[in-house]
Amino acid sequence: MAEDFTVLITGCDTGLGREFAMQYARDGWHVIATYLDHANRIGDDEGGRLMSHAQLDVTRFHQIEALKAHLGDRPIDVLLSNAGIGLDIRRLGEIDYDYFRQMYEVNTVGPMKLCETFAGNVAASKLRRIAIVSSRMGAISLNLTGGHYGYRASKAGLNAIVRSLALDLAGRGVRVVALHPGWARTAEPDAPVAVEDSVAGMRRIIGRLGAHDTGQFYNYDGAPLAW
Ligand SMILES: NC(=O)c1ccc[n+]([C@@H]2O[C@H](COP(=O)([O-])OP(=O)(O)OC[C@H]3O[C@@H](n4cnc5c(N)ncnc54)[C@H](OP(=O)(O)O)[C@@H]3O)[C@@H](O)[C@H]2O)c1
Numbered sequence: 733m734a735e736d737f738t739v740l741i742t743g744c745d746t747g748l749g750r751e752f753a754m755q756y757a758r759d760g761w762h763v764i765a766t767y768l769d770h771a772n773r774i775g776d777d778e779g780g781r782l783m784s785h786a787q788l789d790v791t792r793f794h795q796i797e798a799l800k801a802h803l804g805d806r807p808i809d810v811l812l813s814n815a816g817i818g819l820d821i822r823r824l825g826e827i828d829y830d831y832f833r834q835m836y837e838v839n840t841v842g843p844m845k846l847c848e849t850f851a852g853n854v855a856a857s858k859l860r861r862i863a864i865v866s867s868r869m870g871a872i873s874l875n876l877t878g879g880h881y882g883y884r885a886s887k888a889g890l891n892a893i894v895r896s897l898a899l900d901l902a903g904r905g906v907r908v909v910a911l912h913p914g915w916a917r918t919a920e921p922d923a924p925v926a927v928e929d930s931v932a933g934m935r936r937i938i939g940r941l942g943a944h945d946t947g948q949f950y951n952y953d954g955a956p957l958a959w
Pocket residue numbers: 742743744745746747748749767768769788789790791814815816817818838842865866867868912913914915916917918919923
């Protein structure tokens with residue numbers, strides 16, 4: 733049994749979020765697993781009986797505030813902003829602006845509100861870490877192929893938020909990091925990185941975050957990434 737640590741994770745319906753929840757629960761953490769649709773709740777047979785579950789669409793501020801009201805000042809050791817949508821495949825000349833706006837809401841605005849709401853809970857915890865699942869698609873200096881305007885812009889905005897949060901929360905001892913999961917096999921069967929390995933790698937980074945890591949961007953294997 734791990735120490736009495738708590739992690740709050742968004743987007744546990746599928747993919748990386750679900751795997752994060754199951755790995756942390758297996759290691760004895762108290763997991764607050766949140767879902768876009770509570771019907772996707774992790775079953776008792778998958779480890780769900782060891783977790784708390786909550787409905788949380790990160791674009792619906794009243795749901796974030798309801799969860800805050802429910803949790804009160806309870807310490808959160810790791811706040812894990814994982815929920816995200818993408819990729820936008822439309823090329824220049826055919827941009828879908830409704831989807832562009834939606835990507836901003838889910839990938840940028842929602843995580844901002846989440847972190848603002850729960851920063852005090854993280855600051856009150858023992859580990860004091862915020863991990864934000866971003867993407868190297870949001871790294872402007874690594875963009876050599878163009879396209880994917882909305883996804884890239886929403887994740888670049890998220891990266892900017894990570895940096896400001898790291899600076900603003902440093903005085904309270906909170907460490908904030910952006911993570912790239914690799915090209916993980918969540919939706920794409922031919923993607924090279926197994927979901928289990930991607931999540932295990934990101935958890936290793938979260939686990940060993942030092943003061944010098946705050947405000948940095950890491951690949952799931954621990955390699956630093958440029959912005
Ligand atoms: N897989 C990769 O190769 C890869 C690479 C780079 C970055 N990422 C990032 O990794 C994170 C997880 O992605 P994934 O690959 O695990 O994809 P995924 O399986 O689609 O997981 C994303 C999760 O977020 C949920 N979600 C969508 N909109 C939401 C909202 N408004 N509020 C709360 N939850 C919401 C989704 O629910 P529904 O399934 O019900 O829509 C889904 O469970 C994302 O931030 C993604 O951008 C992934």
